[in-house]
Amino acid sequence: MRDVVIKTHNLTKKYGSFTALENANMTVYQGDIYGLIGRNGAGKTTAMKIFTGLTEASEGDFEIFGKSSKEAGSVRRRVGCLIENPAFFENMTGYQNLRYYCYQKGIADLSRIDEVLDFVNLENAKNKKFKTYSLGMKQRLGIAFAIMDNPDLVVLDEPINGLDPIGIAELRETFHMLSRERGMTLMISSHILSELYAVANRFLIIDNGRVLKELTKEELDHECSRATVLRVNDPKRATVILEQAHQIKNFKVIDDAEIRIYDEGLNTAGINRSLVESGLEVASIYETGISLEEYFKKIVEEEGR
């Protein structure tokens, strides 16, 4: 069982009469790349602000690294974060900005600055002032800041925003590297599911401050991959019939009741008939598979009501 990094219990945040986050429950495990998906203003940033101590929850509670929200200050150093847009001192260079935070955090080894700048490919721009940076460079400096203190949890708010496709691909590499080689847990938000899909391995769908669904990448694939699902009482015999009568080879036995067929253009009526004729009970046979964005829309519409 993996360690729990963040666990929330009915986390709620109200700004006056506006509810930014309502009874949110989520669990982030050690080693996750946890993606928060939601439209702008859905509550992603609010959740991140609560975890990083920028604001306090109105109701509910959360645990971070096994500490309650009241003791969260003692583990703050284990969290590296960048909330909202990356903001640094405009008139200082990228290097100087990081050095300021090195002193502030008490990082003894200043060579760490060059290390992280190198890691995010900013070593050539390290002596340029922050105000001359492009949005992509600002994002990368933000990431360098977030990982500078060797955190165990990295919280990044919309890091993909404003990056070109090459930048996104590089960032994906970076995230995987952090997760695999440094064992960091990442929490990343985005309003575009397909971008997050390529990066994260667990997802939280959130809308209007409410958590709609928490699922793993496998579950998401399961929901979204194009396949014909066959629910039948005896998969063993069903496979024989599929192979012999219908020449279907590309399928997978999921459990004692479900077979997934990945061939396309199936004669579902025919399959159903031949299975029933052989004395099998077909509980259901249906096609699944929608695009990620369709899935996201569907969830928001269904659960949002």
Added chain:
Amino acid sequence: MDTLTMILIVVTAACFLAGAVFFVLYLQQRKEMKSIDRQLTDLIDVSTNQLVHTENGLGTDLINTVNTLLVRMQTIRVEYAHRSHTLDQMLTNISHDLRTPLTSAMGYMNLVLDSNLTEEEKERELEIVRRRLVRLEELINSFFEFSSIISRGEAPKKEPMNLVQALEEAVSHAYDDFSAAGRKIDLQCEGRKWMLDSNYAMLMRIFDNLIGNAKKHGVGDLTIRAEKTEEGYRLSFVNPCPEAIDVSRVFDEFYTTDISRTNGSSGLGLAIAKQFTELLGGKICAEAENGTFGIFIEI
């Protein structure tokens, strides 16, 4: 006030000031030491990337040394965690992969046992069962082979051999399969006899795996190129590939682009190729760009 008193006052004040500075420095030093001790105590029981921080910049050298040690320990810990996680995943995937041919074979067995088929039909069904079991055996074998490579990790025996000949042989193994699918293998190599100190069987296994991987997951023609370099040889296996590929993970055990569609592949082919290449002292890497996927070996 005469001059003497003035000097006395100044000297006393200077001494007092110096004393105060030393006292503050001493207090800060002590604070730093205590803080280092407290931080290290906290780090003992937690698996974390955290290093020791300074309170005031006085213990920088000590902290840097301690941190170097901590980083070494952390690297080992992360590597270990990664291994055990891969093993978990491997077990999950294996049980899925083994279940599919097994379920199918049992289905046919039941068919043979339960229904009154003619001898001829039974034989045909049993042949299918046999093929499923062979597939199962292949999967189990490749699993054992892989785990034994990992656990053994010893250097293989090397002997002089002809690289070009090995490549040609590997191509000839797979040529028919490719032709049957209307695809070609294009072997581009300028020499006829390029000698190399290596292990023939392992090299063949690498080539077979790479070509097999191109056949299973790629489309179109496979181009194999061999070049002489200063340090040895550079081989490339490039084929068109429309799917998005995560090149950082292709050498992972059981990596497949779509986890639900393993198409009867174990996902071990490239992992074995990588392990073998590294055992033979070579380097292997993958690149995906402009709809092509290539694997490059330096040996």
Added chain:
Amino acid sequence: MINMIRAERYRLTKTKGFYIFWILILTLIAVDVLTNSVGGIGLGMGIPEGVTYSKDIMFLSTNMNFYFFLLMPVFSIVIGEFTNNIVKNTISSAVNKSRYFVYKYIICMVYGVLVFLFSNFLFYGLRTLFHPANDPNGAFDVFVSRMMSQLPLIITLLSVFIMVAFLLRKGAAYNSALMLTPFLFMLVVGILGEIPGVKDSSLLLKLEKYELSQTFMHLGIRDTILDFSNFYRNVLIICAVATIGSFLIGYYTFKKRELQ
């Protein structure tokens, strides 16, 4: 704490404002010493005529200058980090909100007080070396005691500046509010002074007496006020109340208010 100071020191020396600030102070002192004059800002009434004081005491009496000088360090230390909400980087990783306020408060305070002491001592020291033969400095212990009597005022000003900086968070608002306050105060007192009914009221006299530049002058020269000990006691009480009050207001509003 020390880490915050180290960081602040590093950042301050990378800003233009830091150098402009010191050039300004040093130039003023240098010009004063070389021309043997005290060119300070005195908003209120001047010193009584017919009496001459040594130039070091005169310099102290125009320490209203520091009202304007000390706006700058507080500006760069506090406001700089509120631009674009940069402060979130620190709050989310290094220290929590309440500590952040306390640290910034102490840093501004120590820096401001050091600037004040250093500048005055520098003036005295330079003048000891370069004074005209007929116009030497007064006694050192008198200078020190009068300067120290102004220190509570400086501390109060810094505390109020820090509070205003944390409340307003915007450079333009902070500057205009604090720069204009003394002039507005003078304007109000001036207008009230023209109205026949209130012209001689005790409130107006008190306002004039405790006006900031006047207070600096009274604390510097002391002869300008009749019962000095009474006056000084009142000044100390006002300072203590204003310092503690501004600290608490700044602390609690910053702690309670959401960062953007």
